[in-house]
Amino acid sequence: xxxxxxxxxxxxxxxxxxxxxxxxxxxxxxxxxxxxxxxxxxxxxxxxxxxxxxxxxxxxxxxxxxxxxxxxxxxxxxxxxxxxxxxxxxxxxxxxxxxxxxxxxxxxxxxxxxxxxxxxxxxxxxxxxxxxxxxxxxxxxxxxxxxxxxxxxxxxxxxxxxxxxxxxxxxxxxxxxxxxxxxxxxxxxx
Numbered sequence: 001x002x003x004x005x006x007x008x009x010x011x012x013x014x015x016x017x018x019x020x021x022x023x024x025x026x027x028x029x030x031x032x033x034x035x036x037x038x039x040x041x042x043x044x045x046x047x048x049x050x051x052x053x054x055x056x057x058x059x060x061x062x063x064x065x066x067x068x069x070x071x072x073x074x075x076x077x078x079x080x081x082x083x084x085x086x087x088x089x090x091x092x093x094x095x096x097x098x099x100x101x102x103x104x105x106x107x108x109x110x111x112x113x114x115x116x117x118x119x120x121x122x123x124x125x126x127x128x129x130x131x132x133x134x135x136x137x138x139x140x141x142x143x144x145x146x147x148x149x150x151x152x153x154x155x156x157x158x159x160x161x162x163x164x165x166x167x168x169x170x171x172x173x174x175x176x177x178x179x180x181x182x183x184x185x186x187x188x189x190x
Contacts, residue, residue, distance in 0.1 A: 009144030013092075016141035019132050020090030023102060027082030037079065044075040051112035059111055081105055085133075092146015095136055102133025 030037040039045040048071055052063050067074050081101060088098035106129040107116070115121025122130075135141075142148025 012139065012141050012143075013145045016089055016092060016095060016136065016146065019099075019102070019136050019141075020086045020088070022086070022129070022132060023082050023089060024086030027079055027084075027086055030079035031083065038075050039071045042075070044078065045071060047112065048074075051114075054114035055111065063112075078105070089136060089141075092142035092148050093151070095140070095142035095146065095148055096138075099133045099136030099138070099141075103130055103137055106130035106133055 035042060037043050039048075048063065048067060052060060052068070055063065082105065085098045085102045085105070088094050089102075106126050110116055110121055110126040110130065113121060113126070115124075115126070121127065140148070143152060
């Protein structure tokens with residue numbers, strides 16, 4: 001026997017709230033202690049320097065040519081992204097979009113450590129954040145007890161397509177022509 005819809009709703013809501021708390025706990029800390037995170041003396045500068053040292057190829061080129069010259073802007077994107085993903089998941093609004101942004105943040109953190117191809121790197125907090133956000137991306141976690149439920153109810157609906165129960169085609173009338181029966185069985189000749 002399967003659990004009731006109410007039990008699924010409680011489990012999905014608890015999972016969404018946990019994911020929101022997870023992202024908020026990492027993002028709010030970066031706002032409450034900005035000097036410890038923001039460049040040039042914060043951890044973001046250290047993260048970027050380590051990422052340049054641990055990566056290669058197109059990602060390293062992106063870091064050197066785009067991120068390093070604008071590291072303050074990217075630091076703001078990181079901390080704002082974490083807080084916005086956390087708030088969206090906590091409130092249950094745009095949960096699938098927030099899950100997608102969370103996946104991108106987690107993949108970026110993993111790539112900056114050079115761990116996309118390493119199984120050991122996926123077992124850490126970055127891999128956990130990717131799995132957590134992927135579940136938020138794939139499941140409708142905002143529908144039970146979230147703002148997404150209200151938005152889903154208010155969405156425009158397509159015009160109803162007539163079905164057999166609402167309207168039926170006109171009946172087909174058959175015409176029968178009486179013919180006399182054959183007197184003997186005949187087979188076609190070749």
